[in-house]
Amino acid sequence: DIGHGLLHGVVQQELFADIHRVRHIHYHGIRGGRDHQALGPEQQVCSKHLVDVLRANDFRGVVTLEVYRSADLAASLQHIDEIWLDYQKHER
16 A cells, blocks of 8 residues: 555655565555545655556556545546656656
């Protein structure tokens, strides 16, 4: 659960260390000390790192955006779209 890991201060390298064994990822933003928020600029570095790790490990599982409001879902989808377009543009 990446969102809860971020909320509790887990280092990204630790969060992604066993990604090759994972089949289902929960992801959400953190804002003002609260979880289940829209993904946004605060998660940009993490999201880029996540894309790199998922691609490097040929991830075929599920990523669930764990947000509870439609506005947060829309913002999170836009965030992911921007990250993905940036990734494709630079083909890391």
